[in-house]
Amino acid sequence: MENWRLGIFLLSNLDLSGENSMSSYNPQQLEPKWQAKWDETGLYRQVIDVNKPKHYALTMLPYPSGDLHIGHWYAMTPSDARARFMRMKGYNVMFPMGFDAFGLPAENAAIKNNVHPQKWTFANIERMRGQLRSMGAMFDWEREAVSADPAYYKWTQWFFKKLIELGLAYREKAAVDFCPHCNTTLAREQVWGDDRHCERCGTPVVKKELEQWFFRTTDYADELLDFGGIEWPERVKVMQTNWIGRSEGANVVFRSEFGDEMPIFTTRPDTLWGATFMVMAPEHPLVEKLTSAAQAEVVQAYREQAQRLTDIDREAADRDKTGVFSGSYAINPVNGRRIPIWVADYVLMGYGFGAIMAVPAHDQRDFEFARKFNLEIIPVIAPATGELAADDMTAAYVGPGVMVNSETLNGTAVSEDKGRKNPSIAAAIDWLVAHDAGEEAVNYRLRDWLISRQRYWGAPIPVIYCPDHGAVPVPDEDLPVMLPEDVEFMPTGESPLKFHEAFIHTECPVCGRPSLRETDTMDTFMCSSWYQYRYLSPHYEAGPFDPAQGAYWLPVDQYTGGIEHATMHLIYTRFFTKAMRKMGLVDFPEPMLALYNQGMVLGEDGEKMSKSRGNVVAPDNLVAQYGADAVRTYLMFFAKWDQGGPWNYDGIKGPQRLVNDVWEMASAAYAPGQVDETATRALRRKTHQTIRKLTQDFETFSFNTAVAAIMELRNTITEAQRKRNVTQAAWDEAIDNLLLLLAPIAPHITEELWSMRGGAYSIHQQSWPTWDDEVAKEDELIIPVQVNGKLRERLIVPAGTSDEDIKTAALTAENVQRHLEGKTPRKVIVVQGKLINIVI
RNA sequence: GCCGAAGUGGCGGAAUAGGCAGACGCGCACGACUCAAAAUCGUGUUCCCUCGGGAGUGUGGGUUCGAUUCCCACCUUCGGCACCA
Structure with missing residues (x-):
């Protein structure tokens, strides 16, 4: 199919007449020519200029998988066009590019093909640089940063140490998510979907007890919920807000009959008087102690069964409640009531304290449990329709009303508000504090960021374990901790670092005793959390970035990228910037002031592109066939950028005709015939209307309608060309503006035509045109x-x-x-x- | 189950502080050029029609002089979350 199309193309491009061969549109010749010229003249070098307002435009950096695919083009081309527009508008624009070069695919390729990840990665980078160049984007390659470069990961390691110093990194043994296929632990964010699968490979994860490094993202939970001062899509803000999952309530200390403290978190302290039993997660550390001899066997069996269940089974919401009585009782601190302690897997060890007070009258889960095991139900909220009768209830009552059966708080109004806004919750919290039984508390769904990875191809965690001094950070002068190159890869994916004697065995930086080096590497999201800073000065040696560059360029003004990073990269980099502020490296709270999420290009069948579906669109072929300018124009035309949609091989013909037509009209000599005032005015009107339309559309990322407007202008110019009825001045105004407006979208052809028409080099350094409302006005x-x-x-x-x-x-x-x-x-x-x- | 986004010609999509629905493009049809095809150019292209009109933006209601746009109730699709106490 491809070859057939290419064949047609080659035939149609053969100019057999010979007379126009110098001036026919030939993107294959013209595009590389200008790319080279831009390079030679340093057109896209981006240097500090205090006389101009700055604009830092950033597009998410690619992973060097080996081939630039159409998705990269879709992410980068409109970003590039926007950056070019801002430049023409008078901003000093920085638009850098780099590679997120650590990560699993390199290691998997190493195992499969026996190539070293470093070799594989850097060869891919080399190849992708060439492909990126063919796109004609205004990347400043002298600012390129590659995360797998020791000069880069030295600072990734340095940041790790800084986080330890600030108390924002710690090591802890915990039940963590482990991907058996990737053979490594994952952060909570990297576990997706109903079946809790690995974000990378789709394999369902398992739980493992491991000692791992964490970053205290939860320290910034409240700050991360504050999106003030940044223009981010509502969708991302909602996703992050849900992810962080803030709940307001109270911590209340229950005690077992034996005096063991059993703290719980509740969002409904106003229902404390209705707590008729407690439930502990099967993994709760007190379960063993609180299990009576009579119940020992059944509790033990239940715990074992719970352990065997996968998280998927356990978290299925529609599953019947299960559980066993521990044999012990707790004392409800608000009324001294003796209540049974149960063990059940609907309580999760990973949230709150892993134990709850159960109020079956007003919590559906507790209600189901109580009904199943015949536990007492005491209503403590009376709806407006009258008090509830426990025996008649078929579901928990969660609506408003007044407090009852709650001693001194009886009669307090219960609203549907959460937290202290609800009078009953406020009253209950005040009661707890006054009686020293609990305190107001906030709980988050967000977990600390687990950054340890049991893989080779990542930045080594710069820590040495000394028998005397414990975990000792590697001194700054010994950074970076280099990845050894002489490694052998296990087919299992197990990190070769664990078996590399020379790497493992070292000395304690404090006392010199023989010690062991950490063999885990860091999550690659750590590398990409601060890359926007490294771009400022990728060769800077005195720090992660040059403060002089930072003072001018930071923060990022416009970030663009896919929505899939909403709760991963985009939370991590916000956390990182807040930590960097604490380090005194920056003085602002947010890394990116504005964010725009582009959609996805799908295959022609409307499905996500994949090799197995055979619907992958290869940009290199398209560039060979249509030229980069036509591909760029089509990508910006076929859908609104945030929507995306299916690729269509026929659809590109529209933009292809547009660039051809632009070539024809701008390279043709125009000589007016019978000039018509009305036609002249109409062309000028259309020209000025198009300038206005494009200015607005570029500002709002409406690139599809921008291209449509250029097509309309083209149509008007075509008519004028055929009739030769407009003045030379109106013609030139139309053509010059057509080229200027199209320049950010199709940078090569416009540069060529601009130069052919005698314009100064470069069109990309011209000012964005302005319109005259009078001329644009309809008469x-x-x-x-x-x-x-x-x-x-x-x-x-x-x-x-x-x-x-x-x-x-x-x-x-x-x-x-x-x-x-x-x-x-x-x-x-x-x-x-x-x-x-x-x-x- | 909860939260969010979206349903418009044959297709991709325009148009929402309520005001000509279908911009622009693809495709298609007819015509021109050609021995022929491709390319290019021209004309037409939401559907139905008795050529007066009629219907029409997922479905059903409502508000309004007027609704793709606002309100209510559904249906479908796609994301995110999901026993979170």
């Missing part, structure tokens, strides 16, 4: 006339005609008269300059 208006809301007539009137005159003309129009059927209108609605509706 005739088309006013639709409706009778009872149905269109009956269109009036063409000169601009500035009074409403009265339009109304008169409308009422006397022939077709309107016919539909009035001699009746007198009840009402005539005149929408100025827009429409008339006659109601009869």
Whole structure:
């Protein structure tokens, strides 16, 4: 199929006449020519210029998988066009590019093909640089940063140490998510979907007890919930807010009969008087102690069974409640009531304290459990319809009402508000504090970020374990901890670092005793959390970035990338910037002031592109066939950027015709024939309207309608060209502006034509055109006339005609008269300059 | 189950502080050029129609002189979360 298309193309491009061969449009020749010229002249070097406002435009950096695919083009081309637009608008624009070069695919390729990950990665980078160049983007390659470069990961390690110093990194043994296929632990964010699968490979994860390094993202939970001062899509803000999952309530200390403290978190302290039992997660550390001899066997069996269940089974919401009685009792601190302690897997060890008070009357889960095991139900909220009878209830009551059966708090109003806004919750918290039984508390769903990875191809965690001094950070002068190159890869994916004697065995930096080096590497999201800073000065050696560069360029003004990073990269990099502020490296709270999420290009079948589906669109072929400019234009035209949609091989013909037409009209000599004032004015009007439209569309990322507007201008110019009825000045104005407006979208052809027309190098250094409202103004208006809301007539009137005159003309129009059927209108609605509706 | 986004011609998509639905493009049809095809150019292209009109933006209601746009109730699709106390 591809070859066939290519064949047609080659034939159609053969210019057999010989006479126009110098000037026919040949993107394959012209695009590399300008790319080289831009390079030689340093057109895209981005240097500090204090006389200009700065604009830091950033697009998410790619993983060097080996081939640039159309998705990269879709992410980068419109970003590039936007950056070019900002540059023409007078901003000093920085638009860097780099590679997120650590990660599993390199290691998997190493295992499969026996190539070293480093070799594989850097060869891919080399290849992708060439492919990126073919796109014609304004990347400043002298700012390129590669995360797998020791000069880069030295600072990734340095940041790790800084986080330890600030108390934001710690090591802990915990039940963590482990991907058996990737053979490594994962952060909670990297476990997706109903079946809790690995974000990378799709394999369901398992739980493992391991000692791992964590970053205290939860320290910033509240700050991360504050999106003030940043323009981010609502969707991302909602996803992050849900992910962080803040709940307000109280911590209350229950005690077992034996005096063991059993703290719990509740969002409903106002229902404490209705707590009739407690439930502990099977993994709760007190389970063993609190299990009575009589219950020992059944509790033990239950715990074992719980352990065997996968998280998927356990977290299925519609599953029947299971559990066993521990044999012990706790004391409810608010009323001294003795309540049984149960063990059940609907309570999760990973949230709150792993134990709850159960209020079956007002919590559906507790209600189901109580009904199943015949536990007591005591209503403590009475709805407006009257008090509840426990025996008659078929579900927990979670609505508003007043507190009952709650001693001194009886009669307090219960609203549907959460936290202290609810009078009953406020009263209960005050009661707890006054009686020293608990305190106001906030709980988050967000977990600390687990960054240890049991893989080779990542930045080594710079820590040494000394028998005397414990975990000792590697001194700064010994950074970076280099990845050894002489390693052998296990087919199991197990990290070769664990078996590399020379790497493992070292000395304690404090006492010199033989010690062991940490063999885990860092999550690659650590590398990408601060790459926007490294771009400023990728060769800087005195720190992660040059503060002089930072003072000018930071923070990022416009970030663009896919939505899939909403709760991973985009939370991590926000956390990182907040930590960097604590380190004194930056003085702002947010890394990216504005964010835009592009959609996805799908295969022609409307499905996500994948090799197995065979619907992958290869940009290299398209560039060979149509040229980068046509591909860029099509990508920006076929859908609104945040929507995306299916690729269509026929659809690209529209943009292909556009660039061809632009070539024809801008390279042709124009000589006016019979000049027509009206036609001249019409062309000038269209030119100025198009400038206005494109300015607005670029500002709002509406690139598809921007390209459509350029096509309209093209259509108007085509007509003028055929009739030769506009002045030379109007023609030149139209062509020059056409090129300037198209320059950010199709940078090569516009550069060539600009130069052919004698414009100064480079078109990309010209100012964005401005429009004159007077010229853009329509001098005739088309006013639709409706009778009872149905269109009956269109009036063409000169601009500035009074409403009265339009109304008169409308009422006397022939077709309107016919539909009035001699009746007198009840009402005539005149929408100025827009429409008339006659109601009869 | 909860939260969010979206349903418009044959197709991709325009148009929402309520005001000509279908911009722009693809495709298609007819015509021109050609021995022929491709490319290119021109004309047309929401559907139905008795050529007067009628219907029409997922479905059903509502508000309004007027609704793709606002309100209510559904249906479908796609994301995110999901026993989170």
